[in-house]
Amino acid sequence: MTFVFIGLGVAAAAAAAFFGLRLLRERLRAEAxxxxxxxxADAESRAQTRLKEADLEVEEWRSTAEARFESQTRQKREEQQRLEERLKEQERNVARKLQLLDQRHQxxxxxxxxxxxxxxxxxxxxKEAHSLIQERRQKLERVAGLTARDARRELLREVEGEARQETSSLIRRIEEETLAEAGSRARRIVAEAIQRLPASDLVDGVITVVKLPSDDMKGRIIGREGRNIRALEMATGVDVIVDETPQSIVLSSFDPFRRAVAQMAIERLIEDGRIHPARIEEMVARARSEVAESLDALGESAAFELGITGLPHRLQRLLGKLKYRMVLGYNLLDHSVEVARLASQMAMLLGLHPEVVMRAGLLHEIGQVEESRADTHPILVSADLAGKFNEDPRVVQAILALHGTGAEPSVDAALLKVAEKAILARPGEKDTSLQGFMERMRSFEAIASSFHGVTRAFAMRSGKEVRVLVEADAVSDGDVVTLSKEITSRIQKExxxxxAVRISVIRETRAVDYAT
Known part of the structure; x- marks a missing residue:
């Protein structure tokens, strides 16, 4: 019986193992x-992702290729347009030259x-004279019974008188035609030379705009209770106008040199970042020195612009000073360059060498800035300086001709005169009201500077105020009031x-020491 149970158990165990293995195999198959x-599915998803990436890459490559193709096409189109414009310009030049040739041939x-x-x-x-001679000879011989020699002498006398009369009338007519033709040609040459000049922009002669990095810089320039702006105006003699104009301030003064110094000092202060009265005075002194040192470079640049080389150092410096001198509302250096350019253009149109009139036009105003000879006419001073520094005698003669005395007439002098008048006759070139304003400002400063103890005098606020700085050692506090009244009295008289003009006399005492 026991063996039966054991057999049944083994059979049950075998059946259970069989069914367990079968279930395990089915589970493993299902898991597999x-x-x-x-x-x-993962492979299919990766394949789909790769296909999409490939599509994107192809699309990106196609877009890049299209953009590159469009860029190359646009560049070629622009280059073709430039070539077409250049060809059109050359065609226009050729047409103009052909037109000029046709006019000359005509x-x-x-x-x-x-x-x-x-x-x-x-x-x-x-022929008529010969026939008349024969006719008169025959008539005289027949009527007067004169000899052939006497008749010939009488006839020659009459014919000579008639020939002289006809010759004088013919000469007069030729002279009139020549003068008319010369006048027409001269007008054409002047008009063509003026057209070749570059157009110059008219600028305000009393203000300069300084750009600021931001509007916050305006407050730093003004300073606490306005101490920075007062120090800047005191050091430069320039009105500093801070208004609502975004990112800019305005410098106002009749003296271009002072405005240039103030502009450079403000730009250096903005770069440095330290803005206070002591630093302002230091920067103004440095800027004044640098602007004065740049005069030679300005004169050399103006001469180089015209192709003039070999100017002496002294003449270059005088030309640089013209950059900061205004007369009748125009800048003297720009005026001299334009006169030289116009005169040289007319000389070339006439077939002459332009070197003489170009140098004369550039140097004819340097006498305006020669302060040591203020009692002599500036043109005479300019001619004297040109001769002193070994300029060509023709250059000196052309400059003297502008004064109207002491110079023989020449073609160069005539061209220089015409160029000077043509430049001054342009609309907006002269401003007599501005010239009167500048002369009044200079008179204010000259009167104030003539008193003992005055170091500097600045005409400011468009002529409404004259600031006078005096030496503390030479003028006492009690003398300040007397000095202001004396200056006021002279200004009123002269x-x-x-x-009304406000006279401000400023006396300042400073004590400086160093701790070591």
Whole structure:
């Protein structure tokens, strides 16, 4: 019985093992199939992702290729347009040259026709004179019974008188035609030379705009209770105007040199970042020195612009000073360069060498800034300086001709005179009201500076205030009031001005020491 149970147990165990193995195999198969399906799905997903990436790469490559193609096409199109414009410009130049050649050929044909007509007229007159001589000779011999020699002498006397009369009338007519033709040609040459000049912009002669990095910089320039702006105005003699104009301030003064110094000092202060009265005075002194040192470079640059080389150092410095001198509202250096350029253009159109009139036009105003000879006419000073520094005598003669005395007439002098008048006659070139304002400002400063103890004098606020700085050792506090009244009295007597002028005499004492 025991063996039966054991057999049944073994059989049951075998059946259980069989069914367990079968279930395990089915589970493993199901897991394998699930894993295989997941792997297949993952592979399919990766394949789809790769296909999308490939599509994106292809699309990106296609877009890049299209952009590159469009860029190359646009560049080639622009280059083609530039070439077409250049060809059109060359065609226009050729057309203009052909037109000028046609005009010259026409003028030559007209002159040839006139000469032919004059020759025919002279030939006919000669034939008429010969026939008249024969007729008179026969008549005299027949009527007066004169000898052939006497008749010939009488006839020659009459013919000579008639020939002189006809010759004088012919000469007068030729002179009139020549003058008319010369006037027309001169007007054409001047007009063509002026057209070749570059147009110059008219600028305000009393203000300079300084750009700021931001509007916050305005507050730093003004300083606490306005101490920075007062120090800046005191050091430069320039009105500093801070208004609502975004990122800019305005410097106002009749003296371009002071405005240039103030502009450079403010720009250096902005770069440095330290803005206080002591630093302002230091920067103004440095800027004044640098602007003074740049005068030679300005003169050399103006001469180089015209192609003039070999100017002496002294003449270059005088030309640089012209940059900061205004007369009748125009800048003297720009005016000199334009006169030189116009005169040289006219000389080239006439077939002359332009070097003489170009140098004369550039140097004809340097006498305006020669302070040691203020009692002599500036043109005479300019001519004297040009001769002193070994300029060509023709240059000196052309400059003297502008004064109107002491110079023989020459073609160079005539061209320089015409160029000077043409430049001054341009609309907006001269401003007499501005010139009167500048002369009044200089008179204020000259009167104030003439008193003992005055170091500097600045005409400010458009002529409404004169600030006078005095030496503390030479003028006491009690003398300040007396000095202001004396300056006021002289200004009232010697200068005509509108409204009222405030005279501010400033005496400042400073003590400096160093701790070591």
């Amino acid at each position: 199939e699930g894993r295989a399906s997941r792997i297949a 003028e030559l044909d007209e002159r040839e026709a006139k000469l032919k007509e004059r020759e025919d007229r002279a030939s006919s007159l000669e 200068v005509e001005y509108p409204g």
